[in-house]
Amino acid sequence: MSRIVFTVYCLIIYAFLLAPILVVVGASFNAGAFLTFPPQGLSFRWYGVFFNNEVFLRAIKTSLWVAAVSTVISGIIGTMAAIYFVQFAGRLKDGVRIAMMAPLLLPEVLTAIALLFFVYAIGIGTQTMFAMIVGHVLITLPFVFINVSTSLESYDPAWSMAARSLGAGAFTRFRRIMLPLIKPGVIGGCLFAFIISFDIFTISFMLKSVGTATLPIQLYDYLRTNFTPEAAAVSTLSVVLTLVVVVVTEKFLGLRIHRF
Amino acid sequence: MTTGSSHRHAPLLLIAPAAILLFVFLVLPYLSIVVMSFRTPGQGSPYGEGYTLANYARFFGDSFYLGQIANTLMIGFICTLACLLLGFPVAWQLARGTSRLRGLAYGVVLSPLLVGIVIRSYGWTILLGNNGVINRSLMGLGLIDRPLGLMYNTLGIVIALTHVFLPFMILPIMSAIQGIDPSLESAARSLGASRATIIRRIILPLSMPGIQAGCILTFVLSLSAYVTPSLIGGSKVKTMAVSVVDALVDTFQWPFGSALALGLAVTGGVIVVLFSRFTRMTWKAN
Amino acid sequence: MTEVSIEQLTKDYGTHRAVAGISVRIRDGEFISLLGPSGCGKTTTLKMIAGFEDVSSGAIRFDGRDVVNVPAERRDIGMVFQNYALFPHMTVAGNLAFGLEMRKVPKVQMQERIARVLDMVQLTSHADRYPRQLSGGQQQRVALARALVIEPKILLLDEPLANLDAKLREEMRVFIRDIQRRVGITTVYVTHDQAEAMTMSDRVVVMFGGRIAQCGSPSDIYEKPSSIEVAQFVGQVNLMTMVVEERLADDRVRLSGPLGEAVVPNPHALRKGERVTVALRPEAIDISVTGPGQSATVLSSHYSGSLMDYRLQLADGSRIDVQTFPRQRFAEGDSVHVHAPADRYWLLEDAE
Numbered sequence: 001m002s003r004i005v006f007t008v009y010c011l012i013i014y015a016f017l018l019a020p021i022l023v024v025v026g027a028s029f030n031a032g033a034f035l036t037f038p039p040q041g042l043s044f045r046w047y048g049v050f051f052n053n054e055v056f057l058r059a060i061k062t063s064l065w066v067a068a069v070s071t072v073i074s075g076i077i078g079t080m081a082a083i084y085f086v087q088f089a090g091r092l093k094d095g096v097r098i099a100m101m102a103p104l105l106l107p108e109v110l111t112a113i114a115l116l117f118f119v120y121a122i123g124i125g126t127q128t129m130f131a132m133i134v135g136h137v138l139i140t141l142p143f144v145f146i147n148v149s150t151s152l153e154s155y156d157p158a159w160s161m162a163a164r165s166l167g168a169g170a171f172t173r174f175r176r177i178m179l180p181l182i183k184p185g186v187i188g189g190c191l192f193a194f195i196i197s198f199d200i201f202t203i204s205f206m207l208k209s210v211g212t213a214t215l216p217i218q219l220y221d222y223l224r225t226n227f228t229p230e231a232a233a234v235s236t237l238s239v240v241l242t243l244v245v246v247v248v249t250e251k252f253l254g255l256r257i258h259r260f
Numbered sequence: 261m262t263t264g265s266s267h268r269h270a271p272l273l274l275i276a277p278a279a280i281l282l283f284v285f286l287v288l289p290y291l292s293i294v295v296m297s298f299r300t301p302g303q304g305s306p307y308g309e310g311y312t313l314a315n316y317a318r319f320f321g322d323s324f325y326l327g328q329i330a331n332t333l334m335i336g337f338i339c340t341l342a343c344l345l346l347g348f349p350v351a352w353q354l355a356r357g358t359s360r361l362r363g364l365a366y367g368v369v370l371s372p373l374l375v376g377i378v379i380r381s382y383g384w385t386i387l388l389g390n391n392g393v394i395n396r397s398l399m400g401l402g403l404i405d406r407p408l409g410l411m412y413n414t415l416g417i418v419i420a421l422t423h424v425f426l427p428f429m430i431l432p433i434m435s436a437i438q439g440i441d442p443s444l445e446s447a448a449r450s451l452g453a454s455r456a457t458i459i460r461r462i463i464l465p466l467s468m469p470g471i472q473a474g475c476i477l478t479f480v481l482s483l484s485a486y487v488t489p490s491l492i493g494g495s496k497v498k499t500m501a502v503s504v505v506d507a508l509v510d511t512f513q514w515p516f517g518s519a520l521a522l523g524l525a526v527t528g529g530v531i532v533v534l535f536s537r538f539t540r541m542t543w544k545a546n
Numbered sequence: 547m548t549e550v551s552i553e554q555l556t557k558d559y560g561t562h563r564a565v566a567g568i569s570v571r572i573r574d575g576e577f578i579s580l581l582g583p584s585g586c587g588k589t590t591t592l593k594m595i596a597g598f599e600d601v602s603s604g605a606i607r608f609d610g611r612d613v614v615n616v617p618a619e620r621r622d623i624g625m626v627f628q629n630y631a632l633f634p635h636m637t638v639a640g641n642l643a644f645g646l647e648m649r650k651v652p653k654v655q656m657q658e659r660i661a662r663v664l665d666m667v668q669l670t671s672h673a674d675r676y677p678r679q680l681s682g683g684q685q686q687r688v689a690l691a692r693a694l695v696i697e698p699k700i701l702l703l704d705e706p707l708a709n710l711d712a713k714l715r716e717e718m719r720v721f722i723r724d725i726q727r728r729v730g731i732t733t734v735y736v737t738h739d740q741a742e743a744m745t746m747s748d749r750v751v752v753m754f755g756g757r758i759a760q761c762g763s764p765s766d767i768y769e770k771p772s773s774i775e776v777a778q779f780v781g782q783v784n785l786m787t788m789v790v791e792e793r794l795a796d797d798r799v800r801l802s803g804p805l806g807e808a809v810v811p812n813p814h815a816l817r818k819g820e821r822v823t824v825a826l827r828p829e830a831i832d833i834s835v836t837g838p839g840q841s842a843t844v845l846s847s848h849y850s851g852s853l854m855d856y857r858l859q860l861a862d863g864s865r866i867d868v869q870t871f872p873r874q875r876f877a878e879g880d881s882v883h884v885h886a887p888a889d890r891y892w893l894l895e896d897a898e
Contacts, residue, residue, distance in 0.1 A: 181635055
C-alpha cells in the first residue's frame with residue numbers, strides 16, 4: 001500500500017517536471033492567433049511565421065555562436081585546470097575546487113552586475129560581444145571542470161608514468177594517453193557548457209550590446225508584449241536543437257564512459 | 261638542476277589561465293560592485309563623482325525595499341522546502357530504483373536543465389494564466405466560476421521557481437544516497453527496522469551532505485532568480501533580484517542598484533552560513 | 547649493456563628523509579632486488595632511478611654518465627608497474643608499439659620486434675586483445691613485454707607480482723628471472739616479499755628507514771644477516787645469549803648456551819667469559835625423542851603442509867622456535883631433545 005502511494009507521489013512529481021515543457025510544445029501547434037486553451041486546431045502556422053522572422057533567426061545564430069566560442073574557451077581552460085586539480089594541486093586542492101566552482105555558487109545576477117560595472121570601468125563596455133562571452137565562459141567553466149575532474153579521478157597516473165618510461169614527452173602523453181582516456185569527461189563537460197551557455201539569461205541580458213540578443217533574451221522581450229504561439233514554436237525548436245546537439249554528440253563523439 | 265626546477269613549476273601553467281580569468285573577471289568585478297555601492301548617484305549618467313553612504317541609508321530607510329527583501333527570502337524558504345519535500349522521494353527512487361524505467365525517470369529529472377529557463381517560465385505562464393490551461397480546465401469542468409489567481413502573485417512565483425530548481429535539489433541528494441552502501445539498509449532490515457525507520461535513521465542522516473548542498477543551491481538560486489519572477493510576477497509582484505536589475509538596466513541607478521544587490525547577497529550569505537552551521541551540527545550529533 | 551652506479555643518493559620530502567645517502571653498484575646484467583618493509587625508501591629509490599622523482603642529492607650513473615638531470619622519457623629505461631599501467635585504450639600490440647613509435651622505429655622492424663617479444667612472453671595469440679580481456683598474469687606479461695620491446699638500458703620492476711595470487715606469483719618469479727637471464731638486461735626489482743627477492747636475485751639490497759641495512763647474495767643475507775632487523779625480516783630467527791668459553795686457534799670462539807655449544811668467527815676479539823647475542827634459524831635445529839641435545843617440552847605445534855613449526859620450552863625456561871620436515875611429529879606436552887650443529891650459529895654484530 002505505502003509503496004503504491006509512494007510511486008503515485010513520484011509520478012505526480014515527474015508530471016510536474018514535464019508539464020510546462022509539454023504545454024509549450026503543445027501550444028506551438030495551436031492554429032489560433034492567441035495562446036488559448038483548448039487549442040483551436042492543430043497547425044504548423046507559427047513555425048512558418050518563425051522561419052520568416054528575421055529577429056528570431058538572428059537570435060538563434062547569435063546564441064549558437066556565443067555558445068560555441070565560450071564552450072571552446074572554457075573547454076580548454078577548464079580541462080587544463082582539472083588536470084592541475086587532480087594531479088598537481090596537492091594541499092591546494094580544496095582551494096582550487098572552491099575557486100573553480102565559485103561562478104556557479106555566486107548568484108548569476110550579482111556576477112552579471114559585477115561584470116557590467118567592470119567592463120565599463122576598464123573602458124571595454126558592452127559595445128562588443130567580449131563582455132557577454134567572458135560571462136558565458138565564467139558560468140560554463142565549472143561544468144567543464146567538474147566533468148573533466150570526475151573522469152580524471154579514474155585516470156591512473158601510472159599510465160602517464162608508463163608512457164614516460166617508454167619515451168613519450170609531455171605533449172605526446174597528453175595527446176596519445178590522457179586525452180583519449182578522459183574523452184568522455186571532456187566531451188560531456190563541453191556539451192554541458194554548450195547547453196548551459198545556450199540558456200544563460202541574466203548575464204546575456206545585462207551584458208548584451210545592441211543587436212547581439214541571444215535567443216533567451218529575444219524570447220523574453222517578445223513574451224513581455226506578445227501572446228501569440230510563435231514564442232511556443234521558437235521554444236520548441238530551441239528544445240529540439242538542444243536535443244539534436246545531445247544526440248549528435250553522443251552518436252559521433254561518444255559520451256558514455258567506456259569500461260576498459 | 262634546470263630541468264628539475266622547470267619541471268616542478270610547469271604544472272602551474274595548467275592552472276594559470278583559469279586563475280587569471282577568475283581573478284580578472286570575477287574577483288575584480290565583485291570588488292567593483294562594492295566600490296560602486298558607495299558612489300554618489302549620477303545625474304544623466306549611471307553614477308556621479310565622489311563617495312557616499314546615501315545608497316545604504318536609502319535602502320535601510322525604505323520599508324518598501326526591506327519588505328521586498330523579506331518577501332524574497334520567504335519565497336526562497338518556501339521554494340527550498342517545497343523542493344526538498346518533492347525532491348527527496350524522487351532522489352531516493354532514482355538512487356535505489358531497479359526499474360527499467362529508471363533511465364527515463366532520470367531523463368525527466370534532467371529535462372528542465374536542457375530546456376531554457378525562459379521557456380520553462382513561459383510554460384508556466386501558459387499553465388497558470390487566467391486563460392491558462394489550469395483555469396480553463398477547472399472552469400470547463402464546472403469546478404470554479406472565476407479564474408483562480410495563480411499568476412502575478414507570490415504563489416505563482418513559488419510554483420514556477422520550485423519547478424525550475426527541483427533538479428538542483430534532486431541531483432545532489434541522489435548522488436549522496438548512491439554513495440550510501442546498500443548493505444547498510446540490508447543490515448538495518450535484518451535488525452528488524454521498518455522501511456520508514458530505515459529512511460529516518462539511516463538514509464536521512466547519511467544523505468545529509470546532499471540535502472545540505474541541495475538546499476543551499478536551491479535557496480541561493482531562488483534568491484537571485486530573475487526571469488521567472490519577472491515573467492510570472494509581472495509588474496505586480498517584484499522580488500529583490502527583479503528590483504535590482506530594474507534599478508540598473510531600466511533606470512540606470514548603478515550605485516543604488518549595487519547597494520540593493522549587496523544587501524540581498526549579504527542577507528542570503530548569512531542565512532546560508534547559519535544554515536550550514538546548524539545542519540552540520542545536527543548531522544554530526546546524529 | 548649497462549652498469550648502474552648509485553652514489554650517496556638522498557631524497558628529502560620537506561624535513562622527512564626518505565632515502566638517506568645510499569650507494570650501490572649494479573653490475574652489467576645483474577638482477578638486484580631492493581627489499582624492505584613499506585616506507586623503507588625502496589620505491590622512492592626506484593623512482594629516482596627511473597626519473598619520476600627528483601633527486602635531493604647524490605648521483606645516478608648509467609655506464610658512468612650521470613642521469614640525474616635527464617628526464618624520465620630520455621633515460622631509456624623499461625619499467626613494469628605494480629598495477630601494470632597498461633594503456634586500456636590500446637590493444638596488446640598497440641601497447642607494445644607505443645614505445646617503438648616514440649623511438650621512430652620503422653614499421654616493418656617494429657612488427658618484427660613486437661612479434662619476437664610477444665613470442666618470448668607466450669602471448670602471440672593475444673596481440674589484438676585489449677588489456678581488460680586478459681587475466682592478471684597475462685597483463686603482467688604484457689607489461690613486461692612492453693618494457694622489454696624497446697630494448698632499454700635497464701629494466702625496473704616495482705612490486706610487479708603483488709597483485710597476483712600465490713601460485714601464479716611463484717610461476718611468474720621463475721618466468722621473469724628466466725627472461726631476464728636470456729635478455730641479459732641489468733635489472734632492479736623492488737619488493738617487500740623476502741622469498742621473491744631470495745629466489746630471483748643475484749644480489750639483495752635490504753633497506754630500512756631509507757638506509758641500506760645489508761647488501762649481498764641471497765645466501766649471505768639469509769645465513770649471515772648483519773643485524774637482528776635483517777635476520778628477522780628475511781625469516782624467523784631465535785636469539786639467545788651465550789657465554790664465551792674459549793678462543794680457538796683459527797680466530798674463532800667457542801660459546802656455550804642453553805642449547806649447547808657454538809663455534810663462531812671472532813671479529814671483535816672476544817674474551818673468555820663475555821656474554822654475546824647469537825642467532826640461530828629455526829630450521830637449523832634438530833628435534834628428536836632420544837637425543838642428542840638438551841631436553842625440551844613442546845608448547846605448540848603448527849602443521850603447514852611441507853613443514854612443521856614448533857615452539858619449545860627449554861629446561862632453563864627460555865623458548866625457541868624450531869622448524870622441521872613433518873616426517874616425525876610431536877604433540878603439545880611431548881618431551882623431546884633439541885640439538886643444533888655448532889657452526890649454524892652466528893654472532894650478531896649490532897647486538898650488545
